[in-house]
Amino acid sequence: MTDKTYTVEEVRAGAPAEAPEELIEFVAKTANLAKPDSIYWADGSDEEWDRLTTEMVEAGVFTRLNPEKRPNSFLARSLPSDVARVESRTFICSEKEEDAGPTNHWYDPVEMKKILHEKFDGAMRGRTMYVVPFSMGPLGGPISKLGIELTDSPYVVTNMRIMTRMGSKALKLIGEGGEWVPAVHSVGYPLRDADGTVREDTAWPCNDEKYITHFPETNEIWSYGSGYGGNALLGKKCYALRIASTMARRQGWMAEHMLILRLTDEKTGKQYHVTAAFPSACGKTNLAMLQPTIPGYKVETIGDDIAWMRPGPDGRLYAINPEAGFFGVAPGTSYDTNPMAMDTMRGNSIFTNVALTDDGDVWWEGIDAPLPDHLIDWTGKDYTPADAAEGKKAAHPNSRFTVPASQCPIICKDWEAPQGVPVDAILFGGRRASNVPLVAEQYENAHGVFIGASVASEVTAAATDVKAGSLRHDPFAMLPFCGYHMADYWGHWLELQEKLGDKFPKVFQVNWFRKGPDGKFMWPGYGENSRVLDWIVRRVGGQVDAIDGVTGRYPKFEDFNLDGIDVDKATWDALFEIDPDAWAAEMDETEEYFKQFGDKLPAKITEQLAKFRERIAAA
Ligand code: GTP
Numbered sequence: 081m082t083d084k085t086y087t088v089e090e091v092r093a094g095a096p097a098e099a100p101e102e103l104i105e106f107v108a109k110t111a112n113l114a115k116p117d118s119i120y121w122a123d124g125s126d127e128e129w130d131r132l133t134t135e136m137v138e139a140g141v142f143t144r145l146n147p148e149k150r151p152n153s154f155l156a157r158s159l160p161s162d163v164a165r166v167e168s169r170t171f172i173c174s175e176k177e178e179d180a181g182p183t184n185h186w187y188d189p190v191e192m193k194k195i196l197h198e199k200f201d202g203a204m205r206g207r208t209m210y211v212v213p214f215s216m217g218p219l220g221g222p223i224s225k226l227g228i229e230l231t232d233s234p235y236v237v238t239n240m241r242i243m244t245r246m247g248s249k250a251l252k253l254i255g256e257g258g259e260w261v262p263a264v265h266s267v268g269y270p271l272r273d274a275d276g277t278v279r280e281d282t283a284w285p286c287n288d289e290k291y292i293t294h295f296p297e298t299n300e301i302w303s304y305g306s307g308y309g310g311n312a313l314l315g316k317k318c319y320a321l322r323i324a325s326t327m328a329r330r331q332g333w334m335a336e337h338m339l340i341l342r343l344t345d346e347k348t349g350k351q352y353h354v355t356a357a358f359p360s361a362c363g364k365t366n367l368a369m370l371q372p373t374i375p376g377y378k379v380e381t382i383g384d385d386i387a388w389m390r391p392g393p394d395g396r397l398y399a400i401n402p403e404a405g406f407f408g409v410a411p412g413t414s415y416d417t418n419p420m421a422m423d424t425m426r427g428n429s430i431f432t433n434v435a436l437t438d439d440g441d442v443w444w445e446g447i448d449a450p451l452p453d454h455l456i457d458w459t460g461k462d463y464t465p466a467d468a469a470e471g472k473k474a475a476h477p478n479s480r481f482t483v484p485a486s487q488c489p490i491i492c493k494d495w496e497a498p499q500g501v502p503v504d505a506i507l508f509g510g511r512r513a514s515n516v517p518l519v520a521e522q523y524e525n526a527h528g529v530f531i532g533a534s535v536a537s538e539v540t541a542a543a544t545d546v547k548a549g550s551l552r553h554d555p556f557a558m559l560p561f562c563g564y565h566m567a568d569y570w571g572h573w574l575e576l577q578e579k580l581g582d583k584f585p586k587v588f589q590v591n592w593f594r595k596g597p598d599g600k601f602m603w604p605g606y607g608e609n610s611r612v613l614d615w616i617v618r619r620v621g622g623q624v625d626a627i628d629g630v631t632g633r634y635p636k637f638e639d640f641n642l643d644g645i646d647v648d649k650a651t652w653d654a655l656f657e658i659d660p661d662a663w664a665a666e667m668d669e670t671e672e673y674f675k676q677f678g679d680k681l682p683a684k685i686t687e688q689l690a691k692f693r694e695r696i697a698a699a
């Protein structure tokens with residue numbers, strides 16, 4: 081079988097009428113390079129979802145879950161080599177290496193284009209190339225942005241349908257002249273080689289060689305070799321964080337790895353909006369859907385992973401969630417820890433790399449249901465309690481659910497407000513077994529940036545190629561997601577703070593993960609984190625005092641609501657204990673870390689480090 085070539089006229093003939101010329105040309109050009117057998121324009125309809133999911137079930141890519149338990153829901157299993165983001169294969173291809181900065185993998189854009197040209201040449205042989213129009217943010221919203229993902233993976237198409245506003249409506253906006261970002265994705269597993277040799281298809285096609293590449297100066301994304309999550313759903317980390325952060329810098333806004341929630345004080349009716357940046361798999365989805373354990377508060381979810389924030393006409397910062405779904409960590413999610421997430425995934429969901437029960441439902445470590453006598457694990461093998469006893473996991477630690485945000489029982493009625501919600505407080509956190517207290521408030525705006533810049537956290541399973549458990553710096557929880565020089569990004573934050581002054585949201589540092597000498601978490605976490613939110617909004621409202629300390633301002637024991645939980649004064653003291661020697665060592669190490677940023681490191685950060693040391697000396 082010879083390769084098909086695609087003329088612009090042919091592509092136009094097969095395209096919806098709204099598709100503009102520029103898009104037709106991009107599709108034709110990419111098709112002539114990747115050489116798919118056909119081109120399909122996704123419209124985002126229910127009919128299309130049914131057809132694609134049925135085709136994937138027939139091809140063995142998807143397992144249909146028991147419709148009585150989990151209607152219209154599917155399980156996919158990836159290859160063990162393709163289970164998470166691969167940071168070492170993620171590249172920022174800016175013209176100057178300096179613009180990518182020392183924390184990103186940089187590649188020369190011209191050289192990378194050559195590599196990609198070679199890799200994508202014939203990469204889609206034997207497959208369909210799907211044209212996936214999407215909007216990040218509500219359709220037509222002033223902060224929203226459009227994109228086109230070309231992909232040879234129907235798994236990606238169905239996930240993009242949940243995670244973004246995908247299909248005809250987004251295409252219509254593109255046709256009306258809306259700017260769009262081109263994003264090209266291939267699993268890198270053609271079904272035919274150039275010489276005609278046929279390859280057998282697999283349930284999870286991918287390539288051992290992966291390239292997740294970004295061209296911030298031309299707003300392009302090319303991703304090759306992986307079908308998983310942030311590597312392949314290009315609207316998410318690639319666009320909404322890496323590319324968007326560079327756009328945001330140019331245009332005076334912010335693209336952040338943050339959840340967004342609304343907290344309502346039911347007595348006064350006052351609403352607070354809180355955003356929070358925690359590194360991957362460190363609790364954003366859980367905090368976003370928190371069920372307060374203390375009376376008088378209601379939490380509503382706006383977003384669980386990404387926030388785009390912009391100064392509004394009143395000088396405050398406004399946030400939108402650019403996504404339409406949640407791609408959440410499955411293990412540890414239960415009716416006990418996160419009931420709202422459990423209810424969100426009651427149907428119309430895709431599960432990846434979780435275990436399958438004999439009655440066609442899902443299971444993972446930490447779900448409420450006890451371990452059944454028999455499961456099919458995430459690798460497709462039989463799994464019994466004997467495997468569990470050997471320490472084998474039935475679900476991969478980075479197994480995930482893809483669910484529509486609209487199905488969340490506590491989704492905020494304003495979650496799609498095109499202009500966003502005004503932000504009252506920004507939280508930074510991470511997994512810290514020691515040193516970092518439960519909560520601390522910034523002294524001043526620049527201290528807030530210092531708090532973000534000095535975030536370090538124990539590595540989780542959300543990326544394959546960094547050692548889980550080890551402590552690493554993850555400034556602003558953006559280490560893998562900042563599209564430009566990290567120190568310039570801190571400078572951008574400082575600039576916005578200066579512009580908004582007192583109206584810039586106050587920053588708080590939080591840590592749910594401090595451990596006692598017995599190795600157990602000292603703070604109960606989850607719904608009990610509402611107690612921390614309570615103190616934070618009372619601080620924002622100026623209703624309560626604080627104690628000045630080394631890392632920031634701390635709550636007074638008597639001001640903090642601990643009613644009904646097993647946190648006594650000794651535990652409280654341990655949660656806030658500051659070891660000056662440990663902090664002196666941490667600041668020495670942080671100073672060492674900052675050295676790589678050279679003279680791009682903002683002077684205000686250096687000043688904050690000095691102030692921090694003064695506080696240690698006075699402690
Ligand atoms: P990404 O989607 O990777 O960006 O992660 P995320 O920040 O949304 O993480 P998520 O909320 O999914 O949490 C990851 C893991 O942390 C889950 O296994 C949770 O059960 C656990 N976790 C979340 N909140 C808490 C908490 O307050 N205390 C404790 N001990 N664990 C928590």
Ligand code: SPV
Pocket residue numbers: 164165308309310311316317359360361385407542543
């Ligand atoms: C993360 O790793 O922070 C995620 C999952 O939210 S992924 O979309 O794969 O990046």
Ligand code: MN
Pocket residue numbers: 337360361385
């Ligand atoms: Mn994330």
